[in-house]
Amino acid sequence: MNIQKMMQQAKDMQDKMQSMQADLEHIEVEGASGGGLVKVVMSCKGDVKSINLDESILVPSEKEVVEDLIKAAFNDANAKKDQKTADETQRIMGDMGLPAGVKLPF
Numbered sequence: 001m002n003i004q005k006m007m008q009q010a011k012d013m014q015d016k017m018q019s020m021q022a023d024l025e026h027i028e029v030e031g032a033s034g035g036g037l038v039k040v041v042m043s044c045k046g047d048v049k050s051i052n053l054d055e056s057i058l059v060p061s062e063k064e065v066v067e068d069l070i071k072a073a074f075n076d077a078n079a080k081k082d083q084k085t086a087d088e089t090q091r092i093m094g095d096m097g098l099p100a101g102v103k104l105p106f
Contacts, residue, residue: 025047029043051067
C-alpha cells in the first residue's frame, strides 16, 4: 500500500474523530434511577446539564439547593476525569519515549 495514501487515510480518520467529538457536545442523554425519582441529563461529552429530584424524596424548601450540589459534584468529577485521562496519557507517552504533547495520527 502507498504510504502517502495511508497517511491521508489516517488524517481523514483523525478529522472524522474530531468532528464526532464536537458533535457529542450537543447530544444529550437522560439517565434515571429510583423508578424516575432521580433524573440526570448530560451531554455525550459528560457535562451534566440538569438534575431533577422528585419532590417526594426531599424537603421542598431544599430541592433546588440539593439539585445544584449534585450537579456541581458531577461536573467536578467529570473535570477530574478529564485531567486524570490527560495525565495518564502523558505518562504512557513518556514511558514509550514519546515527547509530551505529541499528536499521533490516530
